[in-house]
Amino acid sequence: MTAQELLGVLSQVVYLGLFVVAAIRLVRSPSLAAIDTCLFLGVITAVLLARDVAGLLGLQDHPALGVLTWVGVCALPLILLRLADDFRPQPSGIMIGAWGLFVVVAAIGVLVPQPWPGPVRVVPVVWVVALGSYASWAFVNESRTTYGVTRRRMQAVALGSLLLATVLLLVGVSIVLPATQPAVSILNQAAGMGLMLAYFLGFAPPGFLRRAWQEPILRRLVAETPELIRAPTLDEVLRRVRERARELTGADDALIGLWDAARGSLVYHLPSGGVHHLQPGEWIGGRAFLTQRVVYTGNAEADAPEHAAEYREAGIRAIAAAPITADGRRLGVLAVYAARPFLFTDDVAGMTALVAEQAATVIRSHALGREAAEVRALAEATRLKQDFLSVVAHDVRTPLTTILINAELLDRSLGDHPQHARRIASLRAEATRLKLLVEEYLQVVQTAEGERELRLEPLDLRQLVGEAIDGVGPGRDRVQLIAAEPVPGLYDRARVFQLVQNLVGNALKYSEADTPVEVRLWAADGLAHLSVTDHGIGIGEEDLRMVFERFHRGANIDDRRHGGLGLGLYISRLVAREHGGDITVTSQLGAGTTFTATLARGQHAMDAAAGDPTRTAGESTLEPASGSSG
Amino acid sequence: MNHPILVVDDDPAIRDAVRDVLEMEGLPVETAADGSEALVKITARAPRLVLLDMRMPGLDGWGFARELRAAGIELPVVVMTAAADARRWAEEIGAVAVMAKPFGVGELMDVVRTYGR
Numbered sequence: 046m047t048a049q050e051l052l053g054v055l056s057q058v059v060y061l062g063l064f065v066v067a068a069i070r071l072v073r074s075p076s077l078a079a080i081d082t083c084l085f086l087g088v089i090t091a092v093l094l095a096r097d098v099a100g101l102l103g104l105q106d107h108p109a110l111g112v113l114t115w116v117g118v119c120a121l122p123l124i125l126l127r128l129a130d131d132f133r134p135q136p137s138g139i140m141i142g143a144w145g146l147f148v149v150v151a152a153i154g155v156l157v158p159q160p161w162p163g164p165v166r167v168v169p170v171v172w173v174v175a176l177g178s179y180a181s182w183a184f185v186n187e188s189r190t191t192y193g194v195t196r197r198r199m200q201a202v203a204l205g206s207l208l209l210a211t212v213l214l215l216v217g218v219s220i221v222l223p224a225t226q227p228a229v230s231i232l233n234q235a236a237g238m239g240l241m242l243a244y245f246l247g248f249a250p251p252g253f254l255r256r257a258w259q260e261p262i263l264r265r266l267v268a269e270t271p272e273l274i275r276a277p278t279l280d281e282v283l284r285r286v287r288e289r290a291r292e293l294t295g296a297d298d299a300l301i302g303l304w305d306a307a308r309g310s311l312v313y314h315l316p317s318g319g320v321h322h323l324q325p326g327e328w329i330g331g332r333a334f335l336t337q338r339v340v341y342t343g344n345a346e347a348d349a350p351e352h353a354a355e356y357r358e359a360g361i362r363a364i365a366a367a368p369i370t371a372d373g374r375r376l377g378v379l380a381v382y383a384a385r386p387f388l389f390t391d392d393v394a395g396m397t398a399l400v401a402e403q404a405a406t407v408i409r410s411h412a413l414g415r416e417a418a419e420v421r422a423l424a425e426a427t428r429l430k431q432d433f434l435s436v437v438a439h440d441v442r443t444p445l446t447t448i449l450i451n452a453e454l455l456d457r458s459l460g461d462h463p464q465h466a467r468r469i470a471s472l473r474a475e476a477t478r479l480k481l482l483v484e485e486y487l488q489v490v491q492t493a494e495g496e497r498e499l500r501l502e503p504l505d506l507r508q509l510v511g512e513a514i515d516g517v518g519p520g521r522d523r524v525q526l527i528a529a530e531p532v533p534g535l536y537d538r539a540r541v542f543q544l545v546q547n548l549v550g551n552a553l554k555y556s557e558a559d560t561p562v563e564v565r566l567w568a569a570d571g572l573a574h575l576s577v578t579d580h581g582i583g584i585g586e587e588d589l590r591m592v593f594e595r596f597h598r599g600a601n602i603d604d605r606r607h608g609g610l611g612l613g614l615y616i617s618r619l620v621a622r623e624h625g626g627d628i629t630v631t632s633q634l635g636a637g638t639t640f641t642a643t644l645a646r647g648q649h650a651m652d653a654a655a656g657d658p659t660r661t662a663g664e665s666t667l668e669p670a671s672g673s674s675g
Numbered sequence: 676m677n678h679p680i681l682v683v684d685d686d687p688a689i690r691d692a693v694r695d696v697l698e699m700e701g702l703p704v705e706t707a708a709d710g711s712e713a714l715v716k717i718t719a720r721a722p723r724l725v726l727l728d729m730r731m732p733g734l735d736g737w738g739f740a741r742e743l744r745a746a747g748i749e750l751p752v753v754v755m756t757a758a759a760d761a762r763r764w765a766e767e768i769g770a771v772a773v774m775a776k777p778f779g780v781g782e783l784m785d786v787v788r789t790y791g792r
Contacts, residue, residue, distance in 0.1 A: 439757045440757075442775075443689065443757045443776055444688070446689055446692070446757075446777040446778060447686075447692050449778070449779045449780075450692040450779065451692055451695075453696075453779055454696065483777075
């Protein structure tokens with residue numbers, strides 16, 4: 046076998062392989078482009094194999110063989126033109142003209158008896174060179190509007206077509222000028238090899254080449270991601286992603302559906318301004334979301350018959366949809382669509398997946414950025430609110446001093462006066478109440494600002510609770526302290542006073558004057574337990590969950606009878622927690638309520654105090670004046 | 676003992692209220708609206724105790740304490756303020772105690788009895 050023969054067999058094998066690949070693709074996802082690709086490679090293979098097959102059958106001199114070769118060769122540039130037309134419609138005049146001329150040229154081959162005279166032989170050569178060149182030009186032209194793998198593949202097909210035209214041109218030259226045949230033969234061999242390689246790369250590029258061709262696009266997507274993330278709004282992000290998807294896939298348009306977990310649907314913001322809701326699994330896009338795979342169809346009407354009418358109306362035929370998923374979090378789906386099937390469907394599907402991946406990163410980062418900004422804004426608003434509350438409370442404190450002192454002075458000088466005594470008492474009581482409210486308020490604000498400090502000292506809790514109960518004022522005689530033994534530990538005296546007086550004060554306030562209030566104190570599990578039980582109005586189930594929240598007030602509380610800010614229990618819980626414990630409540634409407642506070646008796650407190658050795662020193666000198674104000 | 680108690684506060688209502696309480700208890704009282712006026716009063720007649728507001732227009736509590744130290748005068752000072760930072764401020768100027776506003780007659784008299792000899 047000579048080298049030339051070997052090359053001949055090799056090219057036959059390659060074309061046969063390409064044809065098989067194209068045929069498999071055609072069966073898997075039929076489309077006009079797939080038909081044309083298969084036809085093109087099939088015709089080349091048939092022309093190349095025809096003579097050998099005929100030789101095997103002893104028909105190498107049959108005139109039908111000549112006609113078949115003639116018609117096949119003449120059909121090649123026409124099919125190429127159809128492929129270019131599949132990618133982007135060519136002017137209809139050119140398409141009709143090409144078909145008309147093909148019929149004429151083919152007819153010449155069929156009608157003129159063989160062997161064909163020289164001038165007749167030139168006809169198909171001229172035809173193939175002319176139309177093949179035009180088709181190549183059309184491919185090169187269209188490839189400029191594409192990116193990545195598609196662009197390279199179209200360029201390869203264009204080069205192959207040009208080489209095909211060259212091969213036939215050389216054949217024509219050798220017919221007209223037989224003297225040039227040896228040189229032409231060598232050139233033809235080279236062109237034939239190039240042609241084969243070009244079509245191979247164009248119609249069935251190997252994976253590594255695809256990846257290499259795709260890399261610049263990947264790079265570009267990665268490079269522009271930070272800028273996309275900085276887009277001011279999510280709408281802007283989506284708009285740019287859609288634009289990129291359309292550009293890179295050559296689709297007519299792209300749509301993004303975002304997953305709305307609350308509604309359980311994919312939400313599409315249509316270019317028209319409308320909003321479209323879609324269930325996972327519904328339409329092509331919903332299927333990509335549900336299966337988390339790239340879904341492609343070259344015939345949406347057939348593949349999603351339940352929505353055939355809508356697709357037909359919208360003029361959508363080909364769709365590639367890819368899930369937008371970041372770190373396993375399903376964010377949505379990206380779908381590109383076109384009125385005609387894509388030339389290289391696998392490229393479009395791959396590109397859609399790439400852009401969807403970028404979209405996932407961008408959407409996720411954008412959302413995170415926005416969340417961070419919201420958290421910052423919230424923190425700032427909270428800080429402003431705390432500052433404001435703090436300033437207001439302090440501004441109230443100064444005039445309150447004047448009112449308190451003057452009310453007391455009035456009481457001293459006119460307290461015995463029958464006409465004024467009641468008013469002065471009321472003035473003093475209200476001023477004192479206002480003072481307590483402001484203090485409660487400030488404690489809450491300071492706690493939120495982290496300004497509240499614990500001042501612990503070794504104390505017997507039983508004695509402390511007894512003193513606190515003694516200080517509750519009217520109703521003291523209803524309160525019964527049940528404590529078997531001392532409960533020594535480290536406690537903040539003022540805070541524990543506040544805790545006991547809040548709980549006991551509430552118990553007295555929300556129960557009838559003839560019912561007892563029981564305060565129990567015991568030690569267990571290293572904790573001090575303090576419970577306060579009343580037999581009063583109780584707390585409704587709804588309120589029970591909210592009872593320790595700031596500014597919460599029970600539904601069954603008569604505001605005129607029992608004024609308050611709703612901070613008492615919130616502060617009580619703070620005190621318990623500051624002491625390493627907590628507070629719980631059980632209650633029954635109309636039967637009564639029990640609050641139980643736990644306090645860690647020392648270890649927790651000592652751990653907390655260990656960090657601040659200067660505290661006790663400052664305390665001893667400054668204690669007497671403010672400590673007694675609560 | 677004829678040393679007065681010096682009340683320094685820019686709020687006249689506070690000055691008057693505190694003066695009334697102290698005078699009712701038979702204690703001599705001087706008042707000043709800011710640090711500068713307080714220094715003048717001190718030079719004229721040494722007080723036994725200074726009740727000092729911190730935030731005042733003119734010479735404030737810190738300025739007053741600084742001048743006092745510069746002049747080598749040693750006096751018990753009780754800080755009288757509505758601010759949350761009362762304790763820190765008191766430590767800063769070396770005050771003997773803090774009287775947080777709002778305070779009542781009882782707290783005022785406790786402080787005066789403890790630190791006013």
